[in-house]
Each structure stands twice: as structure tokens, then as C-alpha cells.
Amino acid sequence: MIAEPTYTLESLSAQLAGLSEIDAMRKLAELFPGQVVFSTSLGYEDQVITDLIVQNNLPIRIFTLDTGRMFGETYSVWNKTLSRYGIPIETMYPKQEAVEALMTGKGPFSMYESVENRKECCFIRKVEPLNRALAGQKIWITGIRAEQSANRTSMPQLEWDEAHGLFKFHPLMDWTFEQVKEYVRANNVPYNPLHDRGFVSIGCQPCTRAIQPGEDFRAGRWWWEDNSKKECGLHSK
Numbered sequence: 001m002i003a004e005p006t007y008t009l010e011s012l013s014a015q016l017a018g019l020s021e022i023d024a025m026r027k028l029a030e031l032f033p034g035q036v037v038f039s040t041s042l043g044y045e046d047q048v049i050t051d052l053i054v055q056n057n058l059p060i061r062i063f064t065l066d067t068g069r070m071f072g073e074t075y076s077v078w079n080k081t082l083s084r085y086g087i088p089i090e091t092m093y094p095k096q097e098a099v100e101a102l103m104t105g106k107g108p109f110s111m112y113e114s115v116e117n118r119k120e121c122c123f124i125r126k127v128e129p130l131n132r133a134l135a136g137q138k139i140w141i142t143g144i145r146a147e148q149s150a151n152r153t154s155m156p157q158l159e160w161d162e163a164h165g166l167f168k169f170h171p172l173m174d175w176t177f178e179q180v181k182e183y184v185r186a187n188n189v190p191y192n193p194l195h196d197r198g199f200v201s202i203g204c205q206p207c208t209r210a211i212q213p214g215e216d217f218r219a220g221r222w223w224w225e226d227n228s229k230k231e232c233g234l235h236s237k
Contacts, residue, residue: 045143
């Protein structure tokens with residue numbers, strides 16, 4: 001029996017050095033067959049990555065988290081994506097018992113009452129389902145870009161995720177927001193119409209608003225909290 005190769009962050013980064021986004025994802029799929037997944041929230045960046053995966057026939061599984069609190073527009077672009085590409089998007093839901101207990105005990109808007117409450121809701125609806133989706137995988141592809149927040153500017157394109165025990169690859173890390181929008185326009189990629197109304201980062205309806213000109217990219221998420229708290233637990237940065 002041939003032993004499975006063991007890669008360090010340095011050795012795997014060397015394998016990807018100089019490769020395009022498409023070739024890098026193809027290389028990862030070759031090195032880790034059946035163990036490369038892409039999590040999509042159906043926003044601008046993730047729609048670009050979905051298009052790259054499908055148009056280049058990359059053997060990468062695509063999944064999304066349905067928290068039960070999504071915008072109607074998000075479900076609309078989800079359906080358009082299925083129609084356009086003809087590929088399945090695996091859907092992960094929160095555990096019914098946990099949602100029922102949260103809603104019974106604290107009601108539908110407990111997230112506004114404290115950071116702890118908000119993170120509890122995020123854990124139940126997003127983090128725990130994500131943990132199930134990533135179990136047994138080796139590569140997690142995301143739509144993170146350096147421009148999205150100050151603490152993402154120094155993130156490498158490939159990193160080790162200690163919490164999940166796998167590598168995270170961010171193919172669009174160095175793309176600008178304008179590059180993302182231009183790709184969507186040029187390739188007629190389905191996108192969430194909320195983007196045209198000032199919504200840059202789109203999550204759950206109670207926790208997302210449009211941003212004003214000049215505001216930070218993340219200002220529309222959990223706007224009632226200070227910037228140091230603005231992560232939900234899916235990513236540490």
C-alpha cells in the first residue's frame with residue numbers, strides 16, 4: 001500500500017507558486033482527490049469561484065450553509081446558479097434541536113442583545129454545520145480577499161487552519177473588488193441583486209445592511225458591534 005504524501009504549508013505553497021487561480025485549484029484537486037471543497041455564500045466572490053470551477057471542470061465539491069435567515073434575493077441567485085451551471089450545491093442546515101432551543105429560549109433577535117448571543121446564533125446556524133461539511137476534507141477553498149478587512153490584508157493565499165485540521169486556499173486573495181465585478185459582468189455570472197443596492201458582504205438578513213460610500217467593506221455586517229468583534233467563527237480573520 002502506497003503511503004499518502006504528507007505536505008507542510010511550505011511544501012504545498014511551493015507546489016502552487018506561480019500558478020493561476022484555475023491551475024492552483026486544479027493542482028490541489030489532483031493532490032487531494034475527493035478532499036477539496038468550496039464553501040459558497042453566493043456573494044460576488046463566491047459566484048466567480050463557482051464559475052471558475054464549473055467552466056474548467058474542476059473536481060471540487062461545492063456546498064453552502066443555509067442558516068434559515070437568508071434574504072429572498074440570496075435564494076433567487078442560488079436558484080439561478082443551479083439553472084445556469086447544472087451542478088449540485090450541497091446544502092448544510094443547522095441542527096433542528098439547537099435552533100428550536102435558541103428560538104424558544106431567547107427569541108428571533110437575541111443577536112442584538114450581546115456579542116455572546118450573536119456568536120451563539122452564528123455557532124448554531126453556521127459554525128456547527130460548517131464543521132460537519134469540512135469533516136474529513138484536506139482543502140477548504142474560500143472567497144476571502146485581502147481588501148475585505150484590515151485583518152485580512154496580510155493573510156497568505158494558502159494557510160493552515162488549525163481549528164479544522166486542513167489547508168485553506170483563497171484563490172481571489174489578491175483580486176480587487178473592481179476585478180471581481182468586471183469578471184461577473186464579462187462572463188454573465190449570476191449575482192445577488194442586493195449588490196446593486198449597496199450590500200457588499202451578504203449574510204443573514206437580520207445581521208446585514210447596505211454600506212454607505214466610503215464605509216469599510218465589513219461595515220454592513222453586525223453594524224451594532226465594534227470592528228474587533230466582526231467575525232462569526234467561520235474564519236479566524
